[in-house]
Amino acid sequence: MPLTARGLNRATLARQGLLRREPMSVVEAVRRVTALQAQEPASPYLALWNRVEGFDPADLDRAFADQTVVKATLMRVTLHAVAAEDYPALHEAMQVTLRGARLYDQRFRRTGLTLDDAGALMPEVLEHLRSPRSNAEAEAWLDERIGQTPRPGVWWAMRQYGPFIHVPTGGPWGFGSRPAYIGAPAALRESRPTEIAAAAVLVRRYLEAFGPATAQDIAQFGMLYAGVVRGGIEGLGDELVTLDGPGRTPWYDVSGAPLPDAATAAPPRLLPMWDSILLAYRDRSRIIPEAYRRLVIQGNGDALPTLLVDGYVAGVWRPLEHGIEATAFHPLADDVWAGLDAEARALRAFLAHREPLVYGRYARWWQGLKGAAVRIIGS
Numbered sequence: 001m002p003l004t005a006r007g008l009n010r011a012t013l014a015r016q017g018l019l020r021r022e023p024m025s026v027v028e029a030v031r032r033v034t035a036l037q038a039q040e041p042a043s044p045y046l047a048l049w050n051r052v053e054g055f056d057p058a059d060l061d062r063a064f065a066d067q068t069v070v071k072a073t074l075m076r077v078t079l080h081a082v083a084a085e086d087y088p089a090l091h092e093a094m095q096v097t098l099r100g101a102r103l104y105d106q107r108f109r110r111t112g113l114t115l116d117d118a119g120a121l122m123p124e125v126l127e128h129l130r131s132p133r134s135n136a137e138a139e140a141w142l143d144e145r146i147g148q149t150p151r152p153g154v155w156w157a158m159r160q161y162g163p164f165i166h167v168p169t170g171g172p173w174g175f176g177s178r179p180a181y182i183g184a185p186a187a188l189r190e191s192r193p194t195e196i197a198a199a200a201v202l203v204r205r206y207l208e209a210f211g212p213a214t215a216q217d218i219a220q221f222g223m224l225y226a227g228v229v230r231g232g233i234e235g236l237g238d239e240l241v242t243l244d245g246p247g248r249t250p251w252y253d254v255s256g257a258p259l260p261d262a263a264t265a266a267p268p269r270l271l272p273m274w275d276s277i278l279l280a281y282r283d284r285s286r287i288i289p290e291a292y293r294r295l296v297i298q299g300n301g302d303a304l305p306t307l308l309v310d311g312y313v314a315g316v317w318r319p320l321e322h323g324i325e326a327t328a329f330h331p332l333a334d335d336v337w338a339g340l341d342a343e344a345r346a347l348r349a350f351l352a353h354r355e356p357l358v359y360g361r362y363a364r365w366w367q368g369l370k371g372a373a374v375r376i377i378g379s
Contacts, residue, residue: 003212003245006262008286013266014258015209017051018308020267022356024052026059027068034209035080035090037274038071041173042358046080046272046273046305049350055332057173057354063229064168064175067185071166073159075147076223076279077101079166087184087348088191089165092198093232097223102157111149118154119265121146122162126183132167134180135159155264163189199232204239212253220282240242245314262340264356268325268339270347273359274303278313288313292329298365305359309336317344319357323379324348327371344378 003011013019016033030036030051035045049055063069070087074080074094082090102108103115113121121142128141138155146154158164163184170172183189193201206218218229221293233240245251253259271278277287278296286304288296292313297303307315307326315328324344332340351358 003243003251003259004262005286006311008212008245009378010260010262010264010266011212011258012210012277012286013311014264015211015261018266018269018277018311019260019264021051021055023054026052026055026063029055030063030069030081031083031086032209034086034205034278035075035082035276037276037279039079040083040273040359041171042355043274044271045173045354046347046350046358047275049347050269050271050275056299057350061117061168061174061377067165070184070188072184073098073161073162075221077160083286084185084188086201087165088188089193089198089201090205092192092195093183093202093228094222094224095161095195096225096228098161101223102161103302105157107150107152108154108157111153111201111260113146113149113154117159119348120348121154122158125158125162129164129181129183132182134178138181147284175330196231196235199228200235201232203229203232203252204236206280207240207252207254208257210277211257212245212251212259212283214245214249214251216249216282217280218252221280266308266337268343269308270317270340270343271306271308273305273362275306278303278306287311295329295369302362302365304362304365307340316366316369318359318363318366319348319351319378321357323376324376326365326377327366327369328373330372332373341377346378 027047036047038044042057044056045060068084069081070084071079071081074090077098088302103118142154164181165184166175167180167182169176169180189272202222203218206221207213215229215233219226240252241255243251243253284293289312296306296313296316304316305318306313307317309332314330317324317326326340
């Protein structure tokens, strides 16, 4: 039976743990969804709150501290939290993109260093970063080693394509506004697969968490070159199945992955900023109706916290002193509002001990934002 647009939506929700919260460990949950976008420190925590029954944020604190979950620049050249066991393959699969985005950028090229120079420096930088270093500390050390160069430049490039992970620095969500870095543990650096094998791992892990999907979707997820995606698909061979779906493009999947009935009920959710399901597909109408895309994803790439109703984005939310302000883009039934209100009450309780007014610095995006209804829920 061919895949339908609604069936694809339900497959995403099932694989992402958004049809029901389930009891599982933090590492298991992160592995299940493959990667959590983490450029805003709160977002991985809120993403897991939406997916894990009884989620305790202290469990993610510990996972970051003991490096069973690591935070690093990966897909789409942005920060993601991934299970440590997935990091070597995902980092290797992203090398073409990461190196191209930084080493060919004018900010690195103006330093006068070549690609070979950067490669020769990397072992020394990793040795220096056996202990956590801030951006300023890493740059000062590089100044002593190679002489002062224009900034941002050498360290700006190396920290994003090299095997460096972020270490907790404090703050309500473990990471403050001034990041600190450490070289990825030797065990992770030494277990890197080949480029082809890494691409296959990325494709498989993506499909397990987001499939069925097209090659274009996989490319969008990682900001990957077509050749990397093609190599990953070919490397998996019979591990993949091809399904009939919308359009003429082949739809790939891993055998046995959940494909719920399109009529499966989907509960309301209050998703965090940059939730991965908003960004993992070339055709974002799988989750975000096209009419709402520009309301949710801003021109600079900020993806606002969203109301998920019947599996699709129906509006955005933000916390205020007296409750959660929910802006719906279309009229919602009373029972839907009741479900969102229950989620908002639970979310406020979750935020109370960490950051009640989370995402407050993004308030500008609500100026002039219009919806069919605006309500204070969870009060």
